[in-house]
Structure formats: structure tokens, C-alpha cells
Amino acid sequence: MNFDLSEDQQLLKDTFERFLKQTYGFEQRKAACAKPEGWSHDIWREMAEIGLTGLLVPEAHGGFGGGKVEAMVALEALGSALVVEPFLPTAVLCAHLIAKHGTTAIAEEYLPKIVDGSALLALAHMERQAPLDPANVATTAKPSGDGYVLNGEKTLVLHGDSAQALIVSARVAGNQTDRAGIGLFLVDAKASGLKRQAYATQDNGRAAEISLYDVPARALGEAVAKDGLLALEATIDLGMACICVEAVGAMAALHALTVDYLKMRKQFGLPIGAFQVLQHRAADMYIALELARSMAISAMMSTDEPDAHKRHQAIAAAKVQIGRAGMMLGEEATQLHGGIGMTMEYASGHYFKRLTMIDAQWGDADHHLGQLARQGSLLSD
Amino acid sequence: MDMQLTADEVAFRKEVRSFIRSALPTQIRDKVAAGGYGSRDEMIEWTRILHAKGWSVPHWPVQWGGTGWSPMQLAIFDDEIQLANAPQPLAFGVNMLGPVLYTFGNEAQKARFLPRIANLDDWWCQGFSEPGAGSDLASLKTSARLEGNAYIVNGQKTWTTLAQYAEWIFCLVRTDPESLQPGRKKQEGISFLLIDMKTKGITVRPIQTIDGGVEVNEVFFDDVRVPVENLVGQENRGWDYAKFLLGNERNGIARTGATKEKLRRIRQLAQNGYEGGPPRAHDRRFMEKLTAAEIELRALEITQWRVLARVAKNPKGKPDPASSILKIKGSQMQQCATELLLEMAGPYAMVRKSSASDAHNQPPVGPEWAAVTAPQYFNYRKVSIYGGSNEIQRNIIAKAILGF
């Protein structure tokens, strides 16, 4: 057992951290959030230049060919800086789906553009009637000419507002909740019949509601055109593992910020960190953080577990631990800061908001705990 | 980064598992599985089985009966002991005194005591705490005055676990009374003495704990003569040895294997049901609590590996302050498992076993296992008090890790 980074991975980590330190201070982030799209294209281009956007794209398509550890390194750094640029949907979810399941034509068209930062993509799989059940799909796909036409509505499509293309789950056969008969399709965001309603999320993210009316689409890949649910679920699990790691980055930064504040802020003639009651709360936050880190590592290391059930169990378990820890750290950090923690001007509240939204994303701690409780033991041998 | 055991480690685990499971007498296993402890004789029997295999003191230097296993192998061995419901070898000799002796003791002490610890020929107990010196251990007052070739010891120790079984006690005593004066460091007048429990002037008085058991005692010293050759290391340096000992005590403190075994048993009971209740597996609230405990235990287990991996790189280094996480969370998880068992027993947790059945030779009331859940639950409150209370562990995290 070994929890160290290789030399190359450490180098990567240093590069990302250095980059974010230079380009992504709190004020710089605020400026990025204030842009019309809610994030900065300039920073996105720079992220491409240092290899972030192409991190998970195979080398054959010009990417870095990184795996789960490289993803972990990147997401922890992005989490600690609260990066709002569309890394997850473009560089993780869609890059993964295209690299793994896309046709050669789609891979050749999009992957190099993900690497150079010119492509923005989003994954549209949630529907309003059951946002947490990827198998509950009312959107339909019907063959038409060489391709398909899609009809239906998708909700909470992260960064769906700026994406140039969307990967959409749609039903080719069966009833609305059947596991079989769900395909994955690539849609041009400018296609006729596609409408989107853009909005901001609580944590300065962006999202869109998407409606599809006879929208022309291409199958993402041959195999996933008819039965894409397993691929979609694996991708959602990857996304969950990624936001778990991102949360650990955010928690660690928030904890450090809080400890620094306790040492600096004086009341009653003393740094408030001299009060044991606050030291112990900071210690409990630290414990929660380290347990969360352990589970985030486990989640990420499970993303390529071949047994889908085991994979999902490990990642959902991490989502429970991280969801709870994130809320705890967010609430405690806010309390320990006093009034300043309540202000938009100060960073801690932004971490709190991101951590709260990470819990909400793809099912919160209670949701996954409820599901896991019906599935048998999580104990290893 | 790699979270798998190596092939060699997997094979090692298999070997250890198959030995322990076949060699452990079933009546001892059943007792431990039911939440009890082995008797004195059973502890001796089990230690000698391990000793015959060469495994009773695996972490000691090979010269003194150790195995030369890696930190990972040692952790696997510990885990397997717990998973098999085997008694942990008696910590006072094996984990506490042994390392102090082979690190700071003289050759005569090593030769005299170490082999007898490894074979549990001597039952050792730990005489550190006093009525006035708990968390603030260094304020201890039990005195030892040198008279010719012996120390004369006077005072009282308390909370001394299983002193009623013990042949020997290792004690922290004050050899420099001046060190308690203002302006002096109270840590600097303490020595580490080995005392034969049969010596004249020692009285042991049992303390009954809230679970009804008697595992701790008061030990009184009234002009007890201790030969000077029973001083470990140097006079007035005992605090250094004690700190070393307490640092070692925190290894393996998380007891994840034991908790895992309990949670496994709880799930089994939940699924099978038992006389007096429908299977708890249908109780969603209970199953969610159990699942949350399993998840948290997994998080603790991985955290323990992470600490271990760090320690393995520098095995001779200082104790890692992150082990305080393991103590706090490990004790909380042990307590959580006893809470779940208590809850599982439902109303049958109320029955006090000895009063209902043993005394009158009548059939047990409710399931057998249920009658021990409440005593075990009460007893396990101790795990967050001893070994450095969880508040003291938070102080350590605050100072050594967070820099307050």
C-alpha cells in the first residue's frame, strides 16, 4: 500500500498549484465570476496551455493521457481555489465519454479541441421527474436519416449554457424507467429546436435547462446508441468521485483559512485560538477532513473498478462521508469566523457554498446512505 | 498511489488468518465474540499458543522473540487477531513494558523479564494513574525514597487494570520530591520502577465499574521495599520512558478489526432476526445507522493505512500526531458499535444476566447475546477516557498539528 505521488505526479501537482496561486486568488476569482458567462475564457485558455483541459484526453488525441491519480491531483487543486471554469463537464465527463465510447469521427473532432481549450461540452442527463435516477428517461431519440431526432427536456445541465455541444441521454426503446434502451447522443447546441434557459447556481457555477424539439443528433458511439446507461452511470460515478476530491481540496483550504483566522483574530486580549473550546472544534474539523480525504482517495481509486456494483458502492460511500464532512466544515468554519464569515467579501462563505452544493449534486449524503443501506455490507474482508 | 495489499501481504494475511483461526480455542473465541474477555488462564493459554508459534511479541526485536515483520505485516497481524475474536496479547507487558525494557533497560533486566513477558509467565499491570494524577499524570505523588540498596515506596495508584491477576507492576514514582516545588518541572523528578506484587506492604482493592465488572483496582503502597536493581534507566528520567511508552500505546489504538467484527455480527443479527423481534433489516432507520457506521469505519481504516504508510517510511521516528485521529475516531467507532448492539437488543437489553438466570439455574430471559449488550455499552465508555482521553488527544492535534 502506498499513498505517495510519483515524481511526475508531484511535478504536475506543483504546476497546477503554482498556476492557481498566480491566476486564481480570491480577487481574481471574483473578477472571473463577474464576467457575463460567470467565468473567464482567458483563464480557461491558460488552463488549456498548462495541460489541464486535456489532462484526461488520451495521448493519441493530443492529450496528457492522465489517469485517476492525475485527475485527483488536478481536482484537489481546483477545489482549493474554488475554480468555476467548466472543467468537470468538459474535461472530465464529456472527455471521458467521448474517449471511451465516442465514434472515431466524434473523437477526432472534439478531443483535440478539448485539449486546446476551444471546445466546451456539457452532459445533459437529468430530468425533472427524477433528477437522481439516470435510468428515468422520458426524452426520446428516433432514427432519422443517418442520425436521430431528440425530443424532451433536461434539467440542471452544468455549464449547459455555454457548451457548444451536449451529450444527451435519450430513450430509443422501452418505458420511461427501463434500464435498457437508453442511448447517448451528441447534439450541437446551435441545432434547430434546442432551447436553453441559462442560470447561475448558488456556488457561482452555471447551468441550463434544456428543451429539445425535433433536434437533430448523432449517436455518440455505436454501442452506446442503444444501451448507454452503464456508460452513463460509470461517468456519473467518475463525476461523483471527482467532486469528492474537489471537496477535499476545498475543505483543506477552508480549514487552513479558519485555523489562520483563529490565530490572528483577537478578543479579550487574546487570539481567539487560545480558547480551548475553539481549538477542539478546529481539531474535530481536522479529523473530519482527514477521514473525508481517505474516502475521496478510495472513491477515485475505485473509478476503474470493473465490477460496477462495487465501484458504485465505494463511490457512493465516499459521497456520504464527504457530504457530511463538507457540511460540518462549512458550518463550523462560518461559526468560528463570527460575522466576517457571513460576508460575500470573505472567502470562507464561498467554500461553504461550494461544499453545500457538492453535497446536493448527484444525490446528497442521506440519499446515498438510504440507497446503500438497502444493498448489504460495505465492510471489506 | 496504490491501495492494494501486495501479493506477499495477501499471502501473509492468509497464513496468519488460517493459523489464528485454527489455533484459537473455541471457548475463548466465543467469549470474546460475545463481548467478554478471556479469563487469566485463558489469556495465558492463548499467549503460549502464540509464543510456541513465535508470534506472541511480533513487534519486538528478533533477539527478544520478535518476528522482523514490516509495519504493514504487524498491522495485518493485529487486524487478524481482532477479526478472529482472539484476545489481544496482554498490552501491559507486550506493548508497554517490553519496548521500554529493550530500549532503556539494562542487560540483566532484559534477560530477566523479556522472555517471561513473551510467554506470559509474568502478568504485568500498569501503575501510572493516581487519584490526583489522571490526565495530568506528571503531577503524581507516590514517593520512592532510596534507603541503602532499596527504594521505599509509599502512596496510591488507581484504575490499575487487572492488578488482581498481576505478578508485577511497573510504576511511575516520585524520586525527587523537590521537583513538585514551584519553579521546578514536575516531570523531572519521576522514576520508573518495577515492583513485585507479592512485596510486603502492597494492598489491592477492587473497583467495580458501571457495567458490574471488576477490571480495575486501587493499589496501595505502604513502605514497600523495592531493590534498586528494579529501577529502569536513570533515576528521575522516568518521564521520558513513560512518554515513549504512551507513544507506543497509541499504535493500533483504533481497533478497527474488532469494530469491524462487531458490525459484521450486528448485520448478521439484523438479517437473521432473533426470538423476540422481527429482523431489524426491515428497519430503515437502524440499517442507515449501521451503514453510516460501516462507511465511517472504512474511512478510519484507510486513514490508519495512510498513517501507517507514513510511519513505515520512518519507523524509528517520533509518534505521528495523526495517531490522535485514530484514537479519537477509533474509540468513537468502538462505542458506536456497542450502541448499535444495545439498540439491536431492544427491551431485552434490560435483563441483568447474573440476576435472571445464573443465580437460580433458570433458563435465560431473552436472547443470550442481548444480556451482555448493556454491560458492554457501559463498559466501552472507558475507551475514550483511557490511553489519553479524547480531549487530551484534541489538545495534541491542536498543538502538534494545527500549531495552536
Ligand SMILES: Cc1cc2nc3c(=O)[nH]c(=O)nc-3n(C[C@H](O)[C@H](O)[C@H](O)COP(=O)(O)OP(=O)(O)OC[C@H]3O[C@@H](n4cnc5c(N)ncnc54)[C@H](O)[C@@H]3O)c2cc1C
Ligand atoms: C477502565 C479503565 C482502565 C484504566 N486502566 C489503567 C491502568 O491500567 N493503569 C493506569 O495507570 N491507568 C489506567 N486508567 C486511568 C486512565 O488513564 C485515566 O482515567 C485517564 O488518564 C484520565 O484521568 P482521570 O480519570 O483522572 O480523569 P481527569 O484527568 O480528571 O479528566 C476528567 C475529564 O476532564 C478532561 N480533561 C482533563 N484535562 C483536560 C485538559 N487539559 N483539557 C481538556 N479536558 C481535560 C478529561 O478528558 C475528562 O473528560 C484506566 C482508566 C479506566 C477508565
